[in-house]
Amino acid sequence: MNNKESLTPLIISLRLTIICFIAVSLLISVNALTIGKIQENSKTEEDRANKFLFANAVSFSEKQIFSSLNEKDKKIIYYFKAFDAGKNTLGYVVYSQGSGFGGAMKVGFSVDTDMKIIKIKLMDNSETPGYGKKYEMEENVKFFYGSNTKEKPLPNNLVSLSPEDKDTVTSATISFKGIAGALEKGVNLLKNEIK
Amino acid sequence: MSNMIKQENSLLKEFTKGIIKENPSLIILLGLCPTLAVTTSIANGIGMGIAASAVLICSNIMISLLKNYIPEQVRIPAYIVVIASFVTIVEMLMKAYVPLLAKTLGIFVPLIVVNCIILGRAEAFANKKNVLESIMDALGMGLGFTLSLLLISMIREIFGYCWIDFRNYGVKEVLTLPVITKDSELIIELFGKKIEFYKGIFVLAMAPGAFFVIGLILAVINYFKSKFEDKEIL
Amino acid sequence: MDLLLRFLEISIGTIFINNFVLSKFLGLCPFIGVSKKLDSVLGMGLAVMFVMTLSSFVTFIIYKYVLEKFALEYLRIVTFILVIAALVQLVEIILKKIMPPLYDALGIYLPLITTNCAVLGVAELNINLGYNLFDSIVHGFMGGVSFLFAMFIMATIREKLEFSDIPKPFKGVPIAFITAGLMALAFFAADKNILSIFVQK
Known part of the structure; x- marks a missing residue:
């Protein structure tokens, strides 16, 4: 105990600095080891979502931004072009945002060149389990597929749905309207962007 | 030794x-x-x-x-x-x-x-x-x-x-309990009529449920604690 | 006008909809531990509010202008916790010198704040949510308010609970948790979508 009392402030701060220095150098080396893997992960996650939404595309473009949005929204709402083997544009994969019951939610969807919806997927969200969360499953959002044409407009209210689909939607109307809103927003932005 | x-x-x-x-x-x-x-x-x-x-x-x-x-x-x-x-x-x-x-x-x-x-x-x-x-x-x-x-x-x-979800570790599907459907409902057919027997208590999975569950667990612990203490006195 | 809307959005969001204690589970230890008496709740709550506002300002500046600039994001946790610990020490010393009455009221709660998840939590959330400086300060302050608010309700209920007839195993902490659950249920019912009215189209 005695020798601890006799430590001078200089030695105390020196020892603390050494501990900090060792910790920092440890962190730097671990960071160097993991950073590549982390970046790769976020890339594959994006790839996987794109592949799910646009199954028959061979490759995708780099991330494209909507020039009409402000800086903050540009990070949230963006799109990819989907190409076939001959680098012809087959359609687009758009990531848009709508507001559900639990706040903002990310909606990914794919359209062909005529703006017909091919597939949609509810991504990051904080909806209530059993209610809004059920739209995460593919069978509960199937009624959006093939819509946004002259014959079948984008469903955005209960009236435009078939009786079975109405049953799915009635218990979670706010989330449904949020998804429909996100689709409409994404489609309109895309129309303006590629005009 | x-x-x-x-x-x-x-x-x-x-x-x-x-x-x-x-x-x-x-x-x-x-x-x-x-x-x-x-x-x-x-x-x-x-x-x-x-x-x-x-x-x-x-x-x-x-x-x-x-x-x-x-x-x-x-x-x-x-x-x-x-x-x-x-x-x-x-x-x-x-x-x-x-x-x-x-x-x-x-x-x-x-x-x-x-x-x-x-x-x-x-x-x-x-x-x-x-x-x-x-x-x-x-x-x-x-x-x-x-x-x-x-x-x-x-x-x-x-x-x-009513399921066990290990999707975060790379498992593809959630494990559902055998009698329960994917919408976490237990439906029993009786005389040709479907009766919804049990639907997941979703509130347990949300924020308030956490407080209820830990409150109940602590109460159970207290109960056993007081029981053991009584025994020691006897 | 823009700033006012943003201020309202963050304030209502953090106090009523994403309450720090009841829906984000930050700062639970003092919430259960200190909420027995109204006086101590006010002391703890005010101290947390003060430190949270200050720390979300300082950590944001450090993250934006030092860590991000030199690509040292991985030192975030170490820096934040050291900054908070230093800040708490500093506040303690300054209060002791300048305002002894306030120090007498808040002093014993200050050391507890370093290990309060809400303080480090708000610094982390500011970065995660992509807030700017104004947003961060408002978020820090309102986070403190939401903490005080939840603690205040809890303390008033717990003072009454002392005199009620509760089954023996539930006495003390268990009934406090059940009460917190009922409060969280009330906060949970808030429609989070409501915030979108503040976002300018």
Whole structure:
């Protein structure tokens, strides 16, 4: 105990600095080891979502931004072009945002060149389990597929749905309207962007 | 010879005390934030438990090794630096190898730093005892913490969603309980009519449910505690 | 006008909809441990509010202008916790010198704040949510308010609970948790979508 009392402030701060220095150098080396893997992960996650939404595309473009949005929204709402083997544009994969019951939610969807919806997927969200969360499953959002044409407009209210689909939607109307809103927003932005 | 047995016994005691008698989150009520926040599914509960235990073990070893080197006057900042570096390492490893889990746990991974269990063990145990004892203590405390997370998350996930979700670890589908449909409903057909027998108690999986579950568990613990105390008096 | 809307959005969001204690589970240890008496709740709550506002300002500046600039993001956790610990020490010393009466009221709670998840949590959330400086300060302050608010309700209920007839195993902490659950249920019912009215189209 005695020798601890006799430590001078200089030695105390020196020892603390050494501990900090060792910790920092440890962190730097671990960071160097993991950073590549982390970046790769976020890339594959994006790839996987794109592949799910646009199954028959061979490759995708780099991330494209909507020039009409402000800086903050540009990070949230963006799109990819989907190409076939001959680098012809087959359609687009758009990531848009709508507001559900639990706040903002990310909606990914794919359209062909005529703006017909091919597939949609509810991504990051904080909806209530059993209610809004059920739209995460593919069978509960199937009624959006093939819509946004002259014959079948984008469903955005209960009236435009078939009786079975109405049953799915009635218990979670706010989330449904949020998804429909996100689709409409994404489609309109895309129309303006590629005009 | 007897000395060695005695030492082994005391090591075993350091290990087991953390599991029941001094269980950090259910008896001493430390580290409540992660206990309630991440226990929405068993997978998250176990992940959090393992991450916190890893940090606890590493920091206990480190502090026990450095106990004569760290100056008494600045010990708390030194402990914080040690703990925070291990937390950062765990966070980076999780982001690299279990990215989905890291995303779900969110800010509760960095918040392991302020988990009172870890700083508490450093201050109360590791800076006085030798390395072996500190490891045993950390293992016990970590196991106790993980087990209590497991208990709470099991109740919340099975009664709340009626499924077990390990998708964060790369499993493709959720495990549903055999009689229950994918919408977590138990439907029984009776005389050709479908009767909804049970629908998941979703509130258990949400924020309020966490408070209810831990309140009930603590009440059960209190009940048994008072029963044992009565017996001793008799 | 823009700033006012943003201010309202963050304030209502953090106090009523994503309450720090009841829906984000930050700062639970003092919430259960200190909420027995109204006086101590006010002391703890005010101290947390003060430190949270200050720390979300300082950590944001450090992250934006030092860590991000030199690509040292991985030192975030170490820096934040050290900054908070230093800040708490500093506040303690300054209060002791300048305002002894306030120090007498808040002093014993200050050391507890370093290990309060809410303080580090708000610093982390500011970065995660992509807030700017103004947002961060408002978020820090309102986070403290939401903490005080939840603690205040809890303390008033717990003072009454002392005199009620509760089954024996539930006495003390268990009934406090059940009460917190009922409070969280009330906060949970808030439609989070409501915030979108503040976002300018």
